[in-house]
Amino acid sequence: MISDPFIRAAVLAGAVSLGITVMLALAIVVMRWRLARDTVRWQRFVDRWRPTLLEATLVEPGQLALPVLERADRLRCLRLWMYVHESVRGVGRERLASLARSLGLDRTARRRLACRSRVGRLQAVLACGLLRDAQAWDRLFSLSRDRDPMLSVCAARALVRIDPARAIPHLLPAVTRRADWDPAMVVGVVAEARAPWEAALVPALPRVPAHELPRALRLAAALKLDLTPQVQS
Amino acid sequence: MSAADLIDAVTWFVLGYFVLLNGGYLALNLLSIGSLYRGLQQRVLDQLPQAFSGLEPAVTVLMPAFNEEVTIVNSVRSMLQLAYTEFEVIVINDGSRDGTLRVLREAFALEPAPEAGTGALCTRPVRGVWRSASHPRLRVIDKDNGGKADSLNAGINVARYGLFCAVDADSILSRDALQRVAQPFLRDARVIATGGTVRVANGCDVASGFLQRVDLPRNPWALFQVVEYLRAFLFGRLGWSQLNAMLIISGAFGLFRTQVVLDAGGYRTDTLGEDMELVVRIHRLMRQQRVDYRVEFVPDPVCWTEAPEDRRTLRNQRIRWQRGLAESLLAHWRLMVNPRGGGPGWLAFPFMVAFELLGPVVEVGGFAFMVLAFAWGLVSWEAFAAFLFAAIGLGILLSASGLLLEEMSFHLYPRGRQVAKLALVAVAENFGYRQLTTWWRLIGLWRWATGREAKWGRMQRKGL
Numbered sequence: 001m002i003s004d005p006f007i008r009a010a011v012l013a014g015a016v017s018l019g020i021t022v023m024l025a026l027a028i029v030v031m032r033w034r035l036a037r038d039t040v041r042w043q044r045f046v047d048r049w050r051p052t053l054l055e056a057t058l059v060e061p062g063q064l065a066l067p068v069l070e071r072a073d074r075l076r077c078l079r080l081w082m083y084v085h086e087s088v089r090g091v092g093r094e095r096l097a098s099l100a101r102s103l104g105l106d107r108t109a110r111r112r113l114a115c116r117s118r119v120g121r122l123q124a125v126l127a128c129g130l131l132r133d134a135q136a137w138d139r140l141f142s143l144s145r146d147r148d149p150m151l152s153v154c155a156a157r158a159l160v161r162i163d164p165a166r167a168i169p170h171l172l173p174a175v176t177r178r179a180d181w182d183p184a185m186v187v188g189v190v191a192e193a194r195a196p197w198e199a200a201l202v203p204a205l206p207r208v209p210a211h212e213l214p215r216a217l218r219l220a221a222a223l224k225l226d227l228t229p230q231v232q233s
Numbered sequence: 234m235s236a237a238d239l240i241d242a243v244t245w246f247v248l249g250y251f252v253l254l255n256g257g258y259l260a261l262n263l264l265s266i267g268s269l270y271r272g273l274q275q276r277v278l279d280q281l282p283q284a285f286s287g288l289e290p291a292v293t294v295l296m297p298a299f300n301e302e303v304t305i306v307n308s309v310r311s312m313l314q315l316a317y318t319e320f321e322v323i324v325i326n327d328g329s330r331d332g333t334l335r336v337l338r339e340a341f342a343l344e345p346a347p348e349a350g351t352g353a354l355c356t357r358p359v360r361g362v363w364r365s366a367s368h369p370r371l372r373v374i375d376k377d378n379g380g381k382a383d384s385l386n387a388g389i390n391v392a393r394y395g396l397f398c399a400v401d402a403d404s405i406l407s408r409d410a411l412q413r414v415a416q417p418f419l420r421d422a423r424v425i426a427t428g429g430t431v432r433v434a435n436g437c438d439v440a441s442g443f444l445q446r447v448d449l450p451r452n453p454w455a456l457f458q459v460v461e462y463l464r465a466f467l468f469g470r471l472g473w474s475q476l477n478a479m480l481i482i483s484g485a486f487g488l489f490r491t492q493v494v495l496d497a498g499g500y501r502t503d504t505l506g507e508d509m510e511l512v513v514r515i516h517r518l519m520r521q522q523r524v525d526y527r528v529e530f531v532p533d534p535v536c537w538t539e540a541p542e543d544r545r546t547l548r549n550q551r552i553r554w555q556r557g558l559a560e561s562l563l564a565h566w567r568l569m570v571n572p573r574g575g576g577p578g579w580l581a582f583p584f585m586v587a588f589e590l591l592g593p594v595v596e597v598g599g600f601a602f603m604v605l606a607f608a609w610g611l612v613s614w615e616a617f618a619a620f621l622f623a624a625i626g627l628g629i630l631l632s633a634s635g636l637l638l639e640e641m642s643f644h645l646y647p648r649g650r651q652v653a654k655l656a657l658v659a660v661a662e663n664f665g666y667r668q669l670t671t672w673w674r675l676i677g678l679w680r681w682a683t684g685r686e687a688k689w690g691r692m693q694r695k696g697l
Contacts, residue, residue: 006241006244006245006248006619007613007615007616007619008614009248010248010616010620010622011619011622011623013248013251013252013623013626013627014619014622014623014625014626015622015626015628015677016625017255017623017627017629018626018629018630020630021629021630021633023625024630024633024634024636024637025633025656027637028633028636028637028640028652028656030262031640031641032640032649033653035644036649076381095310111322118274119274120274121278122274122275122278126278150275150278154278164254182419183286183288183422184289184416184419184420185420187287187288218288222287223287224287
């Protein structure tokens, strides 16, 4: 006959599995419930606010009667605002930025630059960049030196959006040195202010260390920078 | 050693094996949770409108086709509509006996192209290369029948770009599939291959070669496979990818550096598991040459495939997969004892041998032993029940953790009823289905060991 320890071990293994399975099932139920709740709230918010945001791209600031933005809806508003902002061009963007300021979204974004949640900080960095929020400069500057590659490259892009002339000298070494920055996102950083970047990057290329040169040249190729003077020299 | 001691030892071994097997997968699950969590944190960026950077590497899509007259035109049309900056599609007609080439010529205005290819990889004779007058991205190679691996080699010979993507002709890709699997190549120059998550398309609505609505299949065989695919991709491959030790990239959808595959000698044509064999070989060669490289997995659901809906086809598939696994592992066993084996050689390879290759022997043997020992009165009913409780409990835990990862990440099944159904399937599959597939895998292993002739067999497709 099998010894008792075997039965005990098997029952223990089964019971632990069962216990964890029940916990996982509960976690799935809770996640699904929260997802359903958030989806409903988000949809309701979008239904109410998207027409307003779209209208804001067409009319002068101050001419639009804004619905009351509940405190609990601020983050949803920031998310929707970013999406609409990225979908429009030209004067519409300026009007949207003005709308965001009148709703206090700039303050919300600045506050979230220091929050503990990485998602929250990432969202805030993107928003501050889109708003060209000069008051967020110092915090964005320190985030652009963060070890987190995603956060730092997004902060770099935000700095360029706010003030390219001030940002480029600080970021120039980083775009070739930081191998952890996604090259596609670096292209985004440079494309924000192509002409000043070209003016700074092209003369700097001969001084780029050999191990950073492939990355720098790849960037130059993607941006179709004119390297004729460097090649001739 | 007395008979009682022997029985005691065997029962402990079987129980220990089940615990180790499931514990190993749960460890992979934890790795996957970390990876998915990091991915989720960046979703705030994915939700914004995306633009191409101009750095995306150009891709050649290779699409082997054998007797695909009915579906090939729609498949090619959907491939041509992929959202990507620079890519070409090469269809390789592998000596089809139906009208595959004819329908392609008619639909895409094909005309002969004076191309010979590099001939870097030996293949069955190529009868001709065609290019499309209406779709400049499309070329078709017509060749003698030589199988999927041979077709892919023929495609690699004429591929223009530095990356190639091997897809099955019946695969349904998401429109941004190339963008997603090429992303790791863009981010990290060391990446030499990426694989994407393959999901079960049965039950979903498909129109013009693209997925319109995700739903669960009604067929129970396909339903069981939905949970299986969640387990296999979301924590199997994603977990190994975190250790740079992924030994399989699905043949249905994988992206490779063309030069690396050429240097490795292309796909082997004498194995049933050419997709796995290639990846294991690349690992071995890279380790031998001390190259710093990465093989990555993209968890996003980028490819959908039709799963078998009848027992016979599923059985043949599993037998074939097990043979392919055995062939791939045996061909490269030296990776396991190589001092430079690293994650693939010292972790993934032994894991595959112990739990995937030999798993059916121990699992079927263990269940058979316990049943017989109970029937002959050698073990008590308490011990037998406790064993079943542990074995089935661990299996359910594994399936439930697959569901958890899906729920954490992609929520592809939007309705609560669908999740409830999947949860029921995750439990039910442990009462017969998993044992049956393990039995089929054992047959595959037996056929491989006895050298029975290997055949692909014909898959009964209902179509999507």
